[in-house]
Amino acid sequence: MKRIVLISFIALFVSGCGVSRKISLLEQCRYDIKSADSVYVAGRDITRQIKTGSFDLGSVPELAIGLLRKDIPLRARLNLGISNPGSKPIEINQFDYIISFKGQELVNGTTDRRIDINPEETTVVPIMIRANIYSILSDRNTREEIFSYLRGTEGKDNVQKSLISIKIRPSIRVGNKLIKYPGYITIDKELSSSMFK
Numbered sequence: 580m581k582r583i584v585l586i587s588f589i590a591l592f593v594s595g596c597g598v599s600r601k602i603s604l605l606e607q608c609r610y611d612i613k614s615a616d617s618v619y620v621a622g623r624d625i626t627r628q629i630k631t632g633s634f635d636l637g638s639v640p641e642l643a644i645g646l647l648r649k650d651i652p653l654r655a656r657l658n659l660g661i662s663n664p665g666s667k668p669i670e671i672n673q674f675d676y677i678i679s680f681k682g683q684e685l686v687n688g689t690t691d692r693r694i695d696i697n698p699e700e701t702t703v704v705p706i707m708i709r710a711n712i713y714s715i716l717s718d719r720n721t722r723e724e725i726f727s728y729l730r731g732t733e734g735k736d737n738v739q740k741s742l743i744s745i746k747i748r749p750s751i752r753v754g755n756k757l758i759k760y761p762g763y764i765t766i767d768k769e770l771s772s773s774m775f776k
Contacts, residue, residue, distance in 0.1 A: 604669045605749050605760055608696070609662040612745060612768040613703055614776040619654040620712075621645045625729070629775040634729040646717065653685070653712045658776075659704045659745065659766075663696040670695055672757060673750040676706060680743050680770075681721065686710040706745075728770045742767045 618626045621641030628634040645651035657678065663669050671694040677687040686708050696702045716722045746763035768774065 602751070602758075602760065604663075604665060604667065605671070605751070607663075607665050608669065609660075609664065610747065610764055610766045611660045611662070612743065612766055612774070613658040613660040614774050615655055615657050616776045617654070617656045618775060619652075621651050626775060629729050632730055634726065642716070645713065649713045649717075650711055651713045651716055653708060653710050655708045657706045657708055657745070659706055659747070660701050661694065661696055661704060662701040663698055666698050668695060668697050670751065671749045672752045675748040675750075675759075675763075677746040677763070678706070678708060678710075678743070679746075680715055682744075683715060685712065685715075725770070743770050744768075 616626055618624070618629060620639060621644070623639050623641055625634060625639060628638065642651065661671070673689060673691050673693075675687070675689050678685045688706075690704065690706060692704070694702055694704055716725070744765060744767050746765050748760050748763045750757045750759045752758070
């Protein structure tokens with residue numbers, strides 16, 4: 580009986596060490612919002628207008644209708660870069676995410692795709708955003724601030740930089756169990772027309 584208890588304790592200890600090692604590898608990773616693309620607002624693709632700095636409210640009449648209906652759908656792809664600076668490969672089996680603009684949550688969800696990151700390499704993970712952004716665009720000052728960024732005129736007249744934030748909580752698999760990272764990792768990015776590809 581003592582032998583069984585000892586073997587169980589050793590197995591538990593070794594498993595715990597494996598979890599701690601994998602968690603520490605996640606902490607070493609560098610996370611960054613690389614770019615955004617395939618941006619649709621109120622059903623209209625505005626990616627090209629953003630890239631060329633020619634975004635104009637008049638060119639998206641669906642926005643005015645959306646403001647009246649209190650429904651402005653946003654669809655976009657956010658490309659998250661995960662860099663592994665270490666000497667061992669890292670595997671992420673799943674991660675939860677929360678995407679916010681100026682502290683206001685836009686969308687949250689889970690990516691179930693397995694992500695392998697080799698040593699000294701960066702893997703780009705696309706995250707699809709689907710949200711109703713009426714609550715953000717209904718505020719006139721915020722709306723004008725966003726539009727100035729989309730036109731590429733940000734930074735003029737001492738306009739404060741706006742941040743898009745993504746919080747992620749990676750999970751790793753140990754045996755048959757999925758272990759979540761303790762807490763969220765926050766990545767902030769200044770909103771700029773240059774981040775749209």
